[in-house]
Amino acid sequence: MDHHYNCNGCNVTIVKLPKRLALKSNNGKFLKSVDDSYHSLDFASDDPNATKSGLEIQALPSGEIRVKSVYYKQFWKRANDGDQTVYAVAGEKETGNKDTLFWPVKISEKTIALRCVANGKYCSRNRMYYDYLHAAADTMVDEARFEVKELVSERKIYDVEYRVDEARIYDSEPLTAGSATLKNEGEKEALLSDKVVYEETATYAVTRSESVTAGLEFTFEGSLTKVVSFKLEMSREVSEKMEWEVSKSEKTTQEATVSALVPARSSVKISYAGSKGKYSVPFSYTQRDIDSTTGKPTITRAR
Known part of the structure; x- marks a missing residue:
């Protein structure tokens, strides 16, 4: 069920997600960990069950979540730059870092949006050199709506x-x-x-x-x-x-x-x-x- 929580005068809804999942964008591709030195995240995978597509959700009591790349074994973190790019570079102990915290928003039984706690922007697919993940959308545009695929075959x-x-x-x-x-x-x-x-x-x-x-x-x-x-x-x-x-x-x-x-x-x-x-x-x-x-x-x- 959803739970309501009050944070400094604002009413939000706590959304619970499956423990292990993959996220699909409106380009029909799943988010994957890119093999580079930056630990980039790119909507380019056709296989949600591939190791590079796997994500683990760490839910906090307040309702925020941290998202871990199964491939890199590190958590998402927003880079405080012009593009607000999200990389899988945060460690286990960075739970107090707002750049690693996200609010899930339920859109439907299969679809969510993720709002970055640090800047209040929504994560979205941003087409540049590749379909990378960044936290810069002001609203839940189509590119900020992600279909959830739970990583369970049976x-x-x-x-x-x-x-x-x-x-x-x-x-x-x-x-x-x-x-x-x-x-x-x-x-x-x-x-x-x-x-x-x-x-x-x-x-x-x-x-x-x-x-x-x-x-x-x-x-x-x-x-x-x-x-x-x-x-x-x-x-x-x-x-x-x-x-x-x-x-x-x-x-x-x-x-x-x-x-x-x-x-x-x-x-x-x-x-x-x-x-x-x-x-x-x-x-x-x-x-x-x-x-x-x-x-x-x-x-x-x-x-």
């Missing part, structure tokens, strides 16, 4: 444990699911019954703490939940491909029996009432990732 979510005591039901409202007409053609009052057939729609999605989902598909293994009479229940076990924040819907045909005392030679229309609404329930899970650059697995427990 992800599995399993060992899901729901925290039912923290579940929340909201936006509930009554709903008429269907109706039946009970017709008594006899001479006496009678108790009549009929079936109401209706369609039940359930929509579900899974979310995580990262603000940018990067469109990564994963396998979810665990139980789904449902609400019955305003109480949370386990629904069914699934093992299926999903994406963070992307909803899936299921429709099932249900039937219910309605009954009523109907006077002689008359009819009664009975409506079968239900409700519709939303609910959320937090859960803990184990996550197994396969790094798309190294092929190595990483297993973490998330909450």
